[in-house]
Amino acid sequence: MKRRTLLCGVVPAVVAAASVGCSVNAPRYRLFNEQESDILGAFADQIIPKDESASASDANVLRYIDRQLVRAYVQHRQTYRKGLACLDESARKLHGQGFADLSARKQESFLLQMEQGELPEAIWGDLSPSTFFRLVRDHVMQGYYGDPRHGGNDGLASWRMLSLPYPPIRGREDYRFPKA
Amino acid sequence: MNDFDAVVIGSGAGGGIVAKELATAGLHVLLLERGRTVSPAECRKDDLRNQRTSFLGAPFGPDEEKNPRVAVTQQGEPYVVTVRGGAYSNNAACVGGGTQSYGAMAWRFLPQDFRMRETYGVPDGSTLDNWPISYDDLEPFYQKAEEEIGVSGDMTDNPFHGPRSKPLPMPPLPPTREHLLLEAAGQRMGLHPFPIPMLRNSVPYAGRPPCMRCRWCVGFACEVNAKNGTQNTVIPMAVASGNCQLETGAHAAEITADGSGRPNGVIYFNAQNRRTKVKASLIVISGGAIESARLLLNSRSILFPEGIGNRYGWVGRNLQGHCYSGATGIFDFDTYDDLGPGASVAFSDYNHGNPGLVGGAVLCNEFIRLPVQAFNNLPPGVRTWGKAHKDFMRQYFRRTVRIQGPTQEIPVYDARVELDPVVKDYWGLAVPRISGSKHPHTLEVAAEMANKAEAILKEAGATNTWKNVPTGLGVSGGQHQAGTCRMGSDASTSVVNRYCQIHGAENVFVVDGSVHVTNGGFNPVLTIMAVAYSASDYMKREWKGTRFRSA
Numbered sequence: 001m002k003r004r005t006l007l008c009g010v011v012p013a014v015v016a017a018a019s020v021g022c023s024v025n026a027p028r029y030r031l032f033n034e035q036e037s038d039i040l041g042a043f044a045d046q047i048i049p050k051d052e053s054a055s056a057s058d059a060n061v062l063r064y065i066d067r068q069l070v071r072a073y074v075q076h077r078q079t080y081r082k083g084l085a086c087l088d089e090s091a092r093k094l095h096g097q098g099f100a101d102l103s104a105r106k107q108e109s110f111l112l113q114m115e116q117g118e119l120p121e122a123i124w125g126d127l128s129p130s131t132f133f134r135l136v137r138d139h140v141m142q143g144y145y146g147d148p149r150h151g152g153n154d155g156l157a158s159w160r161m162l163s164l165p166y167p168p169i170r171g172r173e174d175y176r177f178p179k180a
Numbered sequence: 181m182n183d184f185d186a187v188v189i190g191s192g193a194g195g196g197i198v199a200k201e202l203a204t205a206g207l208h209v210l211l212l213e214r215g216r217t218v219s220p221a222e223c224r225k226d227d228l229r230n231q232r233t234s235f236l237g238a239p240f241g242p243d244e245e246k247n248p249r250v251a252v253t254q255q256g257e258p259y260v261v262t263v264r265g266g267a268y269s270n271n272a273a274c275v276g277g278g279t280q281s282y283g284a285m286a287w288r289f290l291p292q293d294f295r296m297r298e299t300y301g302v303p304d305g306s307t308l309d310n311w312p313i314s315y316d317d318l319e320p321f322y323q324k325a326e327e328e329i330g331v332s333g334d335m336t337d338n339p340f341h342g343p344r345s346k347p348l349p350m351p352p353l354p355p356t357r358e359h360l361l362l363e364a365a366g367q368r369m370g371l372h373p374f375p376i377p378m379l380r381n382s383v384p385y386a387g388r389p390p391c392m393r394c395r396w397c398v399g400f401a402c403e404v405n406a407k408n409g410t411q412n413t414v415i416p417m418a419v420a421s422g423n424c425q426l427e428t429g430a431h432a433a434e435i436t437a438d439g440s441g442r443p444n445g446v447i448y449f450n451a452q453n454r455r456t457k458v459k460a461s462l463i464v465i466s467g468g469a470i471e472s473a474r475l476l477l478n479s480r481s482i483l484f485p486e487g488i489g490n491r492y493g494w495v496g497r498n499l500q501g502h503c504y505s506g507a508t509g510i511f512d513f514d515t516y517d518d519l520g521p522g523a524s525v526a527f528s529d530y531n532h533g534n535p536g537l538v539g540g541a542v543l544c545n546e547f548i549r550l551p552v553q554a555f556n557n558l559p560p561g562v563r564t565w566g567k568a569h570k571d572f573m574r575q576y577f578r579r580t581v582r583i584q585g586p587t588q589e590i591p592v593y594d595a596r597v598e599l600d601p602v603v604k605d606y607w608g609l610a611v612p613r614i615s616g617s618k619h620p621h622t623l624e625v626a627a628e629m630a631n632k633a634e635a636i637l638k639e640a641g642a643t644n645t646w647k648n649v650p651t652g653l654g655v656s657g658g659q660h661q662a663g664t665c666r667m668g669s670d671a672s673t674s675v676v677n678r679y680c681q682i683h684g685a686e687n688v689f690v691v692d693g694s695v696h697v698t699n700g701g702f703n704p705v706l707t708i709m710a711v712a713y714s715a716s717d718y719m720k721r722e723w724k725g726t727r728f729r730s731a
Contacts, residue, residue: 046565047565048565048569048570049566049570051570053574072229072235072237073236141552142552164551177390
């Protein structure tokens, strides 16, 4: 199990081999089922899309969110569960397809509507689509730009993109003074 | 029979200094700290979990689950907030308090900052007033703080500061690229740029090494112990005297009183959550503007049925912090040099003398930005997500300069800390309830400070600039929290006198930002330190061998 996790996390290049290893039986996430992780993955990749540098899912942002929803963001767990379901239902109503199955262009325009709060209110009830949008956007940003120790920013993807030196401790190597 | 000569509650900028001053003068001191000791090795360099960007938690306290607070919206709705929420107004709870992880700017307030009413008159709807002490009264104590805690900098090029008896004890750190860029622009505009004074070693000082210039500064503990707080200066001196017992994990509940109502000690919950009672002649409260007010309000006796010092209802009033505003500019060349602490150059030209405005702010370039601190500061019109956002970050993360300043707030009587009638903390004590608004004029001053910041960036060659201005009237507090136990000569419109001594309770002192009548257009810590030295000086003079004098 340990080796398998390691493979998935560290060698994304060996996609075929790794994903076969992963999909066997252990669920990838603690909280998200496969459908939820597909929806959230598509959502996150609209927030940080793939181009010459890593996308949100390349940087394993879902692992960050999944991990925090059982730790620091426990209070948002139900919001995610409900929000992802409402999001998918809204997509089916507007486009006749689940969110993850929409074309990238349709996903983007859907999220723009969601950000503006222009989704069918009846589906969302007391949860505001634009509030949920901002919550997910902020968590994706944290998972993408934040410290890898919390599950995201895999392979220092964003820090590489911004050419931030690593290890991130300027001056430590040539510091001439004994530490206190 | 007393257990201690003095008990000091809170080991931050104020309490740490009082404990050291009293202990080295021979008093037997108990220093209570509700948090824990943090060591330099604990600089975990975690951009998601620190005192500045506490997305996942605030490692230097307070404990999130045990210490809720209640905030009240501008519409009057109360709601429970945790340490990570902005409305909580968190500072820290650890040995050294906020000084463990602060940015460490070391400002003296200006002479006018102590005479705001005299300088500007009283704006409608405000409680703006003068301090009962002047800059000159505090000058020797500013000097002592700069020397004993340790400040680097050079005031030669700043013509606006008050008279100084000595220069700063350490030279400034070498300038950053941003510093050089903004300094040249400021000089072309006829302004007076100068290096920010910092409670940070630029050279070896007092047995500790100089700054390593890493990017993990404000919000973090210093890996090499070059950032000077009370935790690595006066508190070790206090403990080394043999007269000071530091107890961590100690959560103060109330100040006790004897049968006649005279305060005589403190009840606290120790690290094992055992209710503990100690008696002391002298009681010093240094919990920060929110917790100090709360402790006073939670301490009722026959002399003070509404809480110690609260005979006229002023405890908890005039809560203020700073109304930060400024501007960001992007350049067509790299301005980022990865040199900490980042903040480096200051302009004091706009602290006073702005036509039609009350006060102003010192403007400084912002501390070094980690990516997770920078992703949401985009020019208006750039989408906050998607390809456009990513392109912006890639192109401009290293080409962005931000200038901002702490606008001096106009105090408002209804911006306040009360006890919440419903919510209790882990120990069953009523929690602080924070309510009220900023004065509308504060936002006008902040808007003008943003204009000034933007003009400097434009002169420096920014190709695009935008302003960062506060939108709402929500009350300020946070790390610069102040004002809730105002210092004054009139007992009916203030809580403590010029020596930080509570009116009508001569053996109880409040020594922290609470006593600030106004909070300057500067980071307030050096003023808290100077006031602490001044109040300690008075306590030592009035100490009668085994007891504090009776009024």
